[in-house]
Amino acid sequence: MPVTSKGAGARNLAAAALVAGLFAVAAAWRSGRAAAPKQPPETAAAAPAPPAASPPKSEPAAPAPQPTVVRAAMTAAPAAPPPLGEAALMARLRQIKGSDPELAARLAREGNERFPDSADAPERASILVHALADLGRSSEARGAAEGMVNRYPDSDWVREVERFTGAHRHRNLRVNADGVIESY
Secondary structure, eight states: OOOOOHHHHHHHHHHHHHHHHHHHHHHHHHHHHHTOOOOOOOOGGGSOOOOSSOOOTTSOOOOOOOHHHHHHHHHSOOOOOOOOOHHHHHHHHHHHTTTOHHHHHHHHHHHHHHSTTSTTHHHHHHHHHHHHHHTTOHHHHHHHHHHHHHHSTTOHHHHHHHHHHOOOOOOOEEEOTTSOEEEO
């Protein structure tokens, strides 16, 4: 027999008891899941009381409400409001652009995704640039400004954003076969 100290033997015995206990708990848990207790049958007290007087035969009795329908109605998420049309979205953006930059940035992005080539797109892009700057997200604002000045180069809104951010349109120039400088 190997020689061990009393402390090591006690630790080994405690570890073995712990492992055996864990196996017993796991076995009890598994057997409890496999044979779940059956629900007690409904008693007569849970059944609805019969009506005092039967309804006239000309009117059919209304069906009893179903609890599953009530539960489904309570757990259903409320329907999202329909998205704003472009005119309403622009009116809302103009209203909040100076007071709620977070919402203005979100609505401007949504509008630019839904109406990218509309006449109001440059103004929405400008509102987005200013909202991002107001939120302190200067690198995002600069990126939005760079995209804006290249996408809407002839807009008055672009000139305003160029003055505000310093972003300018990237122009590719070349000399054509006739010796004339042209932009492409």
